[in-house]
Amino acid sequence: MPFLIQSPRLLLPPHRLPLPFSRSLGRSDAVFRRLFNGVSAASATLSSPPTTVETPFSEILSIRDSLLSHRRTASEIAGEYRDRLHKVEPQLHSFLHVSETAMQEAEAVDQMVAAGRELGPLAGVFVGVKDNICTVDMPSTGGSEILKDYRPAYDATVVTRLRDAGAIVVGKTNLDEFGMGGSTEGSGFQVTANPWDLSRVPGGSSGGSAAAVSARQCVVSLGSDTGGSVRQPASFCGVVGMKPTYGRVSRFGLMAYASSLDAIGCFGSSISDVAILLNVISGHDKFDSTSSKRDVPNFAEELVSLSNIEAKPLKGLRVGLIRETIGAGVDAGVVSAIHAAGSHLEHLGCVLNEVSLPSYSLGLPAYYILASSEASSNLSRYDGIRFGNQVGSEELSSLYGNSRANGFGDEVKMRILMGTYALSAGYYDAYYKRAQQVRTLIQKCFKDAMNENDILISPAAPTAAYKIGEKTDDPLAMYAGDIMTVNVNLAGLPALVVPCGFVEGGQVGLPVGLQMIASAFREDILLKVGHIFEQTRQGYRFVPPICGDKYS
Amino acid sequence: MAFVFFRGIRSNHLMVCPLANFCRRPTAVYCALQNSRAQVRPRNVIFQEYSHTSAKKLKEKNMQGYEVIIGIETHVQLATITKAFCSCPYLYGSQPNTNICPVCMGLPGTLPILNSKVVAFAVKLALALNCDLSMTSKFDRKQYFYPDLPKGYQISQFDIPIGTKGVVDVDLPIEFGGEHKRFGITRVHMEEDAGKLLHSDTGSYSQVDLNRAGVPLLEIVSEPDMRSGLEAAEYAAEIQRLVRYLGVSNGNMQEGSLRCDVNVSIRPIGQLEFGTKVEIKNMNSFSAMNKAIDYEISRQVLLHNQGQSNQIIQETRLWEEGYQKTVTMRKKEGLADYRYFPEPDIPDVVLTEDYVENIRRSLPELPEAKRRRYENMGLSMQDVLFLANDSSVADFFDSTVGKGAEAKLVANWIMCDIAAYLKNEHLSINDVKLTPLELAEVIVSIKGGIISGKIGKEILFELLANGGTVQKIIEEKDLVQIVDQGAIEAMVDKVLEENPKQLQQYHGGKTKLQGYFAGQVMKESKGKANPTLLNTILLEKLNAKS
Numbered sequence A: 001m002p003f004l005i006q007s008p009r010l011l012l013p014p015h016r017l018p019l020p021f022s023r024s025l026g027r028s029d030a031v032f033r034r035l036f037n038g039v040s041a042a043s044a045t046l047s048s049p050p051t052t053v054e055t056p057f058s059e060i061l062s063i064r065d066s067l068l069s070h071r072r073t074a075s076e077i078a079g080e081y082r083d084r085l086h087k088v089e090p091q092l093h094s095f096l097h098v099s100e101t102a103m104q105e106a107e108a109v110d111q112m113v114a115a116g117r118e119l120g121p122l123a124g125v126f127v128g129v130k131d132n133i134c135t136v137d138m139p140s141t142g143g144s145e146i147l148k149d150y151r152p153a154y155d156a157t158v159v160t161r162l163r164d165a166g167a168i169v170v171g172k173t174n175l176d177e178f179g180m181g182g183s184t185e186g187s188g189f190q191v192t193a194n195p196w197d198l199s200r201v202p203g204g205s206s207g208g209s210a211a212a213v214s215a216r217q218c219v220v221s222l223g224s225d226t227g228g229s230v231r232q233p234a235s236f237c238g239v240v241g242m243k244p245t246y247g248r249v250s251r252f253g254l255m256a257y258a259s260s261l262d263a264i265g266c267f268g269s270s271i272s273d274v275a276i277l278l279n280v281i282s283g284h285d286k287f288d289s290t291s292s293k294r295d296v297p298n299f300a301e302e303l304v305s306l307s308n309i310e311a312k313p314l315k316g317l318r319v320g321l322i323r324e325t326i327g328a329g330v331d332a333g334v335v336s337a338i339h340a341a342g343s344h345l346e347h348l349g350c351v352l353n354e355v356s357l358p359s360y361s362l363g364l365p366a367y368y369i370l371a372s373s374e375a376s377s378n379l380s381r382y383d384g385i386r387f388g389n390q391v392g393s394e395e396l397s398s399l400y401g402n403s404r405a406n407g408f409g410d411e412v413k414m415r416i417l418m419g420t421y422a423l424s425a426g427y428y429d430a431y432y433k434r435a436q437q438v439r440t441l442i443q444k445c446f447k448d449a450m451n452e453n454d455i456l457i458s459p460a461a462p463t464a465a466y467k468i469g470e471k472t473d474d475p476l477a478m479y480a481g482d483i484m485t486v487n488v489n490l491a492g493l494p495a496l497v498v499p500c501g502f503v504e505g506g507q508v509g510l511p512v513g514l515q516m517i518a519s520a521f522r523e524d525i526l527l528k529v530g531h532i533f534e535q536t537r538q539g540y541r542f543v544p545p546i547c548g549d550k551y552s
Numbered sequence B: 001m002a003f004v005f006f007r008g009i010r011s012n013h014l015m016v017c018p019l020a021n022f023c024r025r026p027t028a029v030y031c032a033l034q035n036s037r038a039q040v041r042p043r044n045v046i047f048q049e050y051s052h053t054s055a056k057k058l059k060e061k062n063m064q065g066y067e068v069i070i071g072i073e074t075h076v077q078l079a080t081i082t083k084a085f086c087s088c089p090y091l092y093g094s095q096p097n098t099n100i101c102p103v104c105m106g107l108p109g110t111l112p113i114l115n116s117k118v119v120a121f122a123v124k125l126a127l128a129l130n131c132d133l134s135m136t137s138k139f140d141r142k143q144y145f146y147p148d149l150p151k152g153y154q155i156s157q158f159d160i161p162i163g164t165k166g167v168v169d170v171d172l173p174i175e176f177g178g179e180h181k182r183f184g185i186t187r188v189h190m191e192e193d194a195g196k197l198l199h200s201d202t203g204s205y206s207q208v209d210l211n212r213a214g215v216p217l218l219e220i221v222s223e224p225d226m227r228s229g230l231e232a233a234e235y236a237a238e239i240q241r242l243v244r245y246l247g248v249s250n251g252n253m254q255e256g257s258l259r260c261d262v263n264v265s266i267r268p269i270g271q272l273e274f275g276t277k278v279e280i281k282n283m284n285s286f287s288a289m290n291k292a293i294d295y296e297i298s299r300q301v302l303l304h305n306q307g308q309s310n311q312i313i314q315e316t317r318l319w320e321e322g323y324q325k326t327v328t329m330r331k332k333e334g335l336a337d338y339r340y341f342p343e344p345d346i347p348d349v350v351l352t353e354d355y356v357e358n359i360r361r362s363l364p365e366l367p368e369a370k371r372r373r374y375e376n377m378g379l380s381m382q383d384v385l386f387l388a389n390d391s392s393v394a395d396f397f398d399s400t401v402g403k404g405a406e407a408k409l410v411a412n413w414i415m416c417d418i419a420a421y422l423k424n425e426h427l428s429i430n431d432v433k434l435t436p437l438e439l440a441e442v443i444v445s446i447k448g449g450i451i452s453g454k455i456g457k458e459i460l461f462e463l464l465a466n467g468g469t470v471q472k473i474i475e476e477k478d479l480v481q482i483v484d485q486g487a488i489e490a491m492v493d494k495v496l497e498e499n500p501k502q503l504q505q506y507h508g509g510k511t512k513l514q515g516y517f518a519g520q521v522m523k524e525s526k527g528k529a530n531p532t533l534l535n536t537i538l539l540e541k542l543n544a545k546s
């Protein structure tokens, strides 16, 4: 049942003027009419909204506003980001490659502004792109030695869509090799630090993308999420992370890790930015036959800003807190942050219930079997024959062996071996087939839970960011960190992580993210709820110390 | 990278990226490949002509006591405009690595998009082979490493092929009894082809040509129903006819559009378990297939007879056309584990009843149906097999009969004069200017006595080469047969008068000279005299004067 967003007198659209999606104006008008039915007269009488609560604002809309009103140029904005990027990069190592043409691209945006031409929704916006997503003008390594300096022959569909929307792809962000890992320590090239505490990991595998947005090195970024690789680093770095429904975003140009689980996702410092970015990259792609032909709602325009928590804007929304995610093994600070977030949702009018997903604990082993199996196959193409690094040899088999032994890191090798084993004759039924059965079971459990609830909530990770090196020798502990997220990939559902609190650690505490899960293709609900949650969240400021006080 | 895999292969300039990016590795890749997967090269071009000698020889040999079991895996390259999973064309004989793109090169991040024509062709062939269709089938990955396999796996169908449990009917040639045979089809499935390796002469390096990578194939697996090289070759020939009738492939064995891998085993009659299976590859014609299989059977029989049946091992052998024997290519150590699993990048292939019905309705008359129809028209089995072999020839035959000519006569004209002409000129029946209507006209005109058979032939060759109508050629060249008794009598008289010496000899008993006189009269008539009439009159006059 769709929940009702109450129509209080204090609901206001965010930025009425600079609408980035002019093509769907008709539709959004209807949405506005629905949301503000009968209140337009009331809102017209309001003065400007109170500004006592510091809420995240949309950097994308603010850039657009600046450009359209000629207050600032794209070059000035780009220069500011570029300076900050380079200033913190020696400490963070979020990027594997930084664009050399970003400033020229910003100038081109200024020329378009000067010429009065229509600007794309991401005009002048610095976007970081995870390095397992192909870009024709920059190396794309997947974080692997085997693809060191590899330059793709084509842009990934998401990158094409970014460029078409006017975005400036500012660089390629660090990751665990081919997305396999949860700390970005598994990169073949460098370790990224957490902007909140440089001695800690940013999470992974999209750690570079999360850290870069957190430290405001770029406005938004793309990651990929196979078992939590967008959501867990979003939680660790205190940013918003969205893993869309499987099939919502084209995978064409994403170096496949586990094809049936891989999803390209978004990072931003506000829900609004994530919504705009998601709109740009979503939708069917003829180059990916698993991409969905469903219509893409205008996520960004469906968001409403509000300034009074007393209005209970989420009245009637049924929220299920997944019982299995707040039990033993989960950091007490994380659990209390999630409980607090739950109370806050109740405060906003939600009906909060605990819900049990009995198959939840099966998700982790099933995920590692399926993901490793697919990975063992997907990584076969890195054989040193046609591209990538080759170790020459007299014999074909040692050419393969040496190229791969030399090119892949330990974690990747381990997963290839596990997957090869699971698919081998005689073991297939016991591993791969059973894991697929578990997957079906998990999908059913989610379906049942979704009949009773509009969204489900849980932590995004069992702990906050841990120390660099803390888990590198204990792969099982590392894998256990994925317990909160892998089930969602197995079920193909959309999930959003919003910063919701802090636990102790570092200079100023470490951020904790709240994961919200919805039914397939209901990213719109997640973004609406997340937006209200974010706007009403009191007393927290999710800007890491590395940005300095000057940043606002 | 990619285009300059190895030495000497031209790069594709159509790609987005500057060439420099692909040429990062200036040196060639050196890897000694055991020449195990030898390049298949056409040798003798033998086409549809069987040498039956080896089969006959075999029969003479001591085959008593053994049962031969043959099963065939046939790969048919589909004549789709684009490849199975990308939009590259496939043109046989193109420069290496010119028909390739990121998808069929298996570059990181690329995904396969199924060409719907592949499914349509698969359904066509499966229906033509009388298979049960899987209304929901899927693709799987078959995994192994080889430089001609860009992704490290082949997209194929494993446990749910699109077609299963079919049959195919063939008629053996009359010199082998003309028996009707039915062979079972285990399965038909869709998959993609691999590229090709080109080995340097020195063997010090190899090159990869990916033009063929991703070209759609249908694999047809037969039941182990064949019992001789001849039956196997006939089975393969029928598959070739089917794919050509259906227009799903050119079925060309020399170009590798139709490839047969044959499994041969023998066992003493009465033994329950099968003998060890040997696979034979590299046969570029039906005749080679026939010979290769019979060679392999004799090899296995000999080993059995010498008490060395343990020397028959599970292996792949290559047919060496030059030596007329099979040689070991690679031994199979245990069963290869291809670690099949469902292809996650391609959704299930779901057929609807309507879709299948539409295709079923669009099927042409198939060779078997055609043969039975021709048989019922009273044609000899030799005629039937010849005509039904090629659908263009069959269509030409049917149209000609449709224009009123007698079937047996049409068959004779097509099989003798027209076939000879086509062979000499290296043409197909679609290339000639003769139309079925005019062939019918020729036949009807001869039958009606308007022209002689000899003139008919002349007209036919004129029509084959230059076209036109029978009517017009007869008029232009004044070729109407002379049936006027008086005119022929006059010509006979003239000839007898001009040849007194021969006439005398005739009367002296040299009656063979009648033929000489007939020839002279025919010459006088410019070939137009009705021969029957001519002979009657000539004989009358010769005997009257004696």
Ligand SMILES: [Zn+2]
Binding pocket: B083, B086, B087, B088, B099, B100, B101, B102, B103, B104, B105, B214
């Ligand atoms: Zn291609």
